[in-house]
Amino acid sequence: MAANFTQNLLDPTHSRDPIHPQSPKPNSLDRVHPLAIGHGISNSLLDKIREVSIDFFSLPMEEKQKYARAVNEAEGYGSDRIVSDKQVHDWSHRLSLKVFPQRKRRLNLWPQIPQDFRSGITILLQDKEVEGLQILVDGKWYRVPVIPHALVVNLGYQMQIMSNGIYKSPMHRVVTNTEKLRISVASFIEPDPDNEIGPVEHLIDEQRLRLYRNVKNYGIINYECYQKRLVALETVQV
Numbered sequence: 001m002a003a004n005f006t007q008n009l010l011d012p013t014h015s016r017d018p019i020h021p022q023s024p025k026p027n028s029l030d031r032v033h034p035l036a037i038g039h040g041i042s043n044s045l046l047d048k049i050r051e052v053s054i055d056f057f058s059l060p061m062e063e064k065q066k067y068a069r070a071v072n073e074a075e076g077y078g079s080d081r082i083v084s085d086k087q088v089h090d091w092s093h094r095l096s097l098k099v100f101p102q103r104k105r106r107l108n109l110w111p112q113i114p115q116d117f118r119s120g121i122t123i124l125l126q127d128k129e130v131e132g133l134q135i136l137v138d139g140k141w142y143r144v145p146v147i148p149h150a151l152v153v154n155l156g157y158q159m160q161i162m163s164n165g166i167y168k169s170p171m172h173r174v175v176t177n178t179e180k181l182r183i184s185v186a187s188f189i190e191p192d193p194d195n196e197i198g199p200v201e202h203l204i205d206e207q208r209l210r211l212y213r214n215v216k217n218y219g220i221i222n223y224e225c226y227q228k229r230l231v232a233l234e235t236v237q238v
Contacts (some may be wrong), residue, residue, distance in 0.1 A: 035152055035153075037147065043149045046148075047149075049185055054183055064077050067095070075098050120155070120189055122153075123152070123187045124184055125184060127183050127184055129146065130180045130181070130182040132174045134173050135171065135172045155167050155170075157218065158190060158191065161199065161218070162198070163199070164204055164212065165212070193219060196214050197216075198214030212238060213238055215236050
């Protein structure tokens, strides 16, 4: 059974060991999955986001299908794409929406094939009551506690690549609840898929060799590897 994990609250009034941007340090247990409180987003807005999400998934199927994701596209409603006979089917449903920077919000110029995603940074609004998210630390699974208006902040594999392994993306899983519906809202912050990412040059030297090669559109690599039960990060190691 997973252990309770409550010690990594991230709050401006409880800041310990701040990380200087020019001197990144490896993540410790306290920084594996920070829960951001005091983030400035009102409780009423976070509650409204949950409410709207639940309302959408409570709609009749024929209504939700009006927003169905097209084949090989990331945006819209649906289940995971089938890319392997090893993947589990119909255990979750998603509504994925893309939010562009202000300078790119010209609807008639949006790309016809939007990117899939696996982020540099993920910000997660968990279910208000039902736990499910767990992280792996030193071979043990820990529950990430539900704090109603906290945001879970996670560094993704793209950040691990760009920091040349200095910042680690924690392994995580989500367990299902047989009695209660669980809903979460995730925001993925990531580079444009056409932009090449790789380790920052000043983080590579004779003592710390390059760990990862440069890649484009890591989201597609990650998604396809995940469905095949492969570790995407291992496929881009030098």
